[in-house]
Amino acid sequence: MALLSPSRRLRRTPFSDGVEAAGVKAYTVYNHMLLPTVFESVAADYRHLKDHVQVWDVSVERQVELRGPDAGRLMQMLTPRDLRRMLPGQCYYVPIVDETGGMLNDPVCLKLAEDRWWISIADSDLLYWVKGIANGYRLDVLVDEPDISPLAVQGPKAEDLLVRVFGERIRDIRFFRFDWFDFEGREMAIARSGYSKQGGFEIYVEGGDIGMPLWNSLFAVGEDLNVRAGCPNLIERIEGGLLSYGNDMTDDNTPHECGLGRFCDTQTAIGCIGRDALLRVAKEGPVQQLQPIEIAGPPVPPCDRYWQLWASGKKVGKVTSAAWSPDFDVNVAIGMVRMTHWDPGTDLEVETPDGMRPALVREQFWI
Numbered sequence: 001m002a003l004l005s006p007s008r009r010l011r012r013t014p015f016s017d018g019v020e021a022a023g024v025k026a027y028t029v030y031n032h033m034l035l036p037t038v039f040e041s042v043a044a045d046y047r048h049l050k051d052h053v054q055v056w057d058v059s060v061e062r063q064v065e066l067r068g069p070d071a072g073r074l075m076q077m078l079t080p081r082d083l084r085r086m087l088p089g090q091c092y093y094v095p096i097v098d099e100t101g102g103m104l105n106d107p108v109c110l111k112l113a114e115d116r117w118w119i120s121i122a123d124s125d126l127l128y129w130v131k132g133i134a135n136g137y138r139l140d141v142l143v144d145e146p147d148i149s150p151l152a153v154q155g156p157k158a159e160d161l162l163v164r165v166f167g168e169r170i171r172d173i174r175f176f177r178f179d180w181f182d183f184e185g186r187e188m189a190i191a192r193s194g195y196s197k198q199g200g201f202e203i204y205v206e207g208g209d210i211g212m213p214l215w216n217s218l219f220a221v222g223e224d225l226n227v228r229a230g231c232p233n234l235i236e237r238i239e240g241g242l243l244s245y246g247n248d249m250t251d252d253n254t255p256h257e258c259g260l261g262r263f264c265d266t267q268t269a270i271g272c273i274g275r276d277a278l279l280r281v282a283k284e285g286p287v288q289q290l291q292p293i294e295i296a297g298p299p300v301p302p303c304d305r306y307w308q309l310w311a312s313g314k315k316v317g318k319v320t321s322a323a324w325s326p327d328f329d330v331n332v333a334i335g336m337v338r339m340t341h342w343d344p345g346t347d348l349e350v351e352t353p354d355g356m357r358p359a360l361v362r363e364q365f366w367i
């Protein structure tokens, strides 16, 4: 592929100088912003992520902030997950659905206070949907995109690295909780979360000016931990079954088709805009669902379009993401599979750019 032309519409981040100095080799575009995808190579980055600690510029995880008396009510209108028991300091992974039950985004939502929430979005322009709802229902809430840029620290040594910058209290943060920490006189929320299964944290950096000072201190204190710049890793996230909005699912899919039924409480999520539509489909159950798929043969090429899945001459689904896994010595993949063929152990064929290959529906992801 050719290069990306820089422009003001393709936003840099507060950490872009650090990312470039670290030798980034490729980017994708996500929420109109640069997201690194490769430093050394996808396979070398994968090995390093699983063995050490990486600092990721995930500024593309933009925050949609809800502020005001109706913030909680608005948040519940957006998602079929029941938020009534959620406390300040908690993070929830929440499907966001439209009036047909179609997925608009799959963000992490942070409750800062009863009247203040952040929605840490995946790649879709959720801000406009949320503003539209707030205005259409005349809610008493402000909706905007604050100047917050998440920096993820991921890998088995992430906790030890963060303790050196923020102190021992880092160890007390539980999974999908956050607390507030000081860096050079600035308050930042730090959550135990992130787009990998290797453990780690996400620092919500408020104000672009403090980005590079924080980036530089993490590298200054982490040399003996072998800290490096990294990014969400294609192989690791497929192994872990972490979904990618726009790749694995779109607004044509319900949360149940995405295997996100466990994050839906459609019966009790009163106020959710897609509730009626989801109650209807939830009763019958989905007729297709994302599944872990193993693809035989040598490493597959990049999956930049759907690869058709076949069984006895019939189309039974499509592969949405795929990569060669060095640790499992097989091509790991995610695919949307029709219910007639989604049982674990079902043999399929997949139409890859370099020909038909055997594929197998797996029982679980590779975790």
Ligand code: THG
Pocket (backbone or CB within 6 Å): 061, 092, 093, 106, 107, 108, 120, 121, 122, 123, 150, 176, 193, 194, 195, 196, 202, 241, 242, 243
């Ligand atoms: N962190 C934050 N914002 C994000 C992402 C993130 N925005 C974009 C994107 N990632 C949104 N998508 C996901 C997908 C998966 C998870 C988080 C965000 C995730 N899932 C875990 C899992 O499925 O195992 C945990 C879910 C749970 O148990 O609650 O972490 O990564 N800030």
